[in-house]
Amino acid sequence: MDETVYNQTTVTGFALSALFWLLAGLMAGLWIALEMFEPGMNFTPWLAFGRLRVVHTNLLTFGFALSAIFATAYYMLQRLTRTPLPFRRLARAHLYLFNATMLLATVTLMAGLNTSKEYAEPEWLVDLLVLTFWVMFAVNAFAILVRRREQQMYVSLWYLISVVVSIPLLHIVNNLEIPVSLFKSYSIYAGTVDADIQWWYGHNTIGFIYTLPILAMFYYFLPKSTGLPIYSHRLSIVSFWALIFTYLWTGAHHLLLTPLPEWIQTVAIAFSILLIAPSWGVVINGYYTFNGNWELLRSNYLAKFFMFGITFYGLQTIQGPLQGLRTFNAYFHFTDWVIGHVHMGTMGWVTMIISASFYYMIPRITGRELYSVRMANTHFWLILVGQLALTIVMWSGGILQGGMLKSINPDGSLRYSFLDTVVALFPYYRLRFASGVVYFAGILLFVWNIIRTFTKPEAPRP
């Protein structure tokens, strides 16, 4: 089908938004990383760690990852169905509302207006706007599926459908709250029910943003950019359904060894272990797709983003279920080990797949070559080194921290105060900041490369 019939402006708008929120979110991340060993950086409540941490997580999870998901979803949906976008104006309104909502969320969170539910911190007014833009997206997504000219449903479409259905549902259930003023509300749940629903939401929101749509990109952009057909479509579909079924039961692994009924915790642990199978179904599919074509890692600059990305996904999905075991969790919960887990996923898996998808997609929607492949290669190595250093530092710090927090004297009293652990972690926090700067340098190259691809029409550089 002729490329010109497809809507590119919404894709471009969301891609540029993703880059903007990525930079803003990372600056917040660097700032809070600095605050951990330079407390003077907390000089105003607006930049206090407690507020800025939430800004970091929201801007990257929703601002960056979600706009990248919308950009690539609008791109993939049109091509996989061979159908132009049904409602272009609605898509444009979606783009504007999304960015306005992110802006409102950032300002209110920096002002300290917070529901205190992780990944659902913005207050009720923002929640309503979030729901509205999801409905706008869902209308276009389902309309295009109904009108599609391609009968075969490629696996990426299934992943996208699961996101459109699940995120609004999770959002509504967890955010049922009673407003008491314009910027304050109280959840209708209380106690362990509140905690259980919160982590059912929290875990699945992470999953349906940091995993499933990223897998949709992996399955679409890997074959497109390497020319290699996916090893097994059957495996891709089987692992999709198994992943969907298993994922939704695991939220309570965030609440192990708490007053939550023990059987709920045990169900979550069992399903976390089961989750290894569908997750590795995708990893194996990715590796077998590459089988015998490993020279592409040298000759195709995008191949390494995909293969390293899926490798980090594979490692995450082994580390995650282990963390979900009670013994392991008793040691590592409340430590920086978990922060290492989070950042291998986000800085490794998520960023690598989104970067490669953008490098493939942007030249096609602009009709220009990528500004610089060399810059893209440098970007890859910088984010790889930055990510590995940051996660290894956090895992090591977490082991030390867990040991110190659990260490007791012969009379049963704690050997170390909390402050002792903080002081012991100072060198790790310095190294985390330095690793973050390396990663950030790579991201700057990425953003510059994409912007120059948009703005520079003349002949590309090598």
Ligand code: HEM
């Ligand atoms: C089989 C797959 C996975 C399982 C079973 C799993 C399990 C876990 C567990 C048990 C925790 C809680 C640790 C604690 O607080 O004690 C956790 C935290 C987390 N995981 Fe995973 N994980 C998996 C894959 C992933 C992937 C692919 C990502 C992608 C980025 C990810 C992102 C996160 C995040 C962001 C948190 C922090 C949640 C918070 O704010 O407390 N996980 N994971």
Ligand code: HEM
């Ligand atoms: C320059 C790179 C980065 C730096 C320096 C950084 C720094 C931090 C810091 C200091 C924290 C708080 C840790 C704590 O409370 O002890 C954090 C948490 C978090 N970051 Fe980052 N970050 C970076 C990149 C990213 C990226 C790219 C993403 C997502 C795409 C991300 C997502 C998160 C999430 C979800 C959490 C919450 C984890 C939890 O609650 O367990 N970060 N980050």
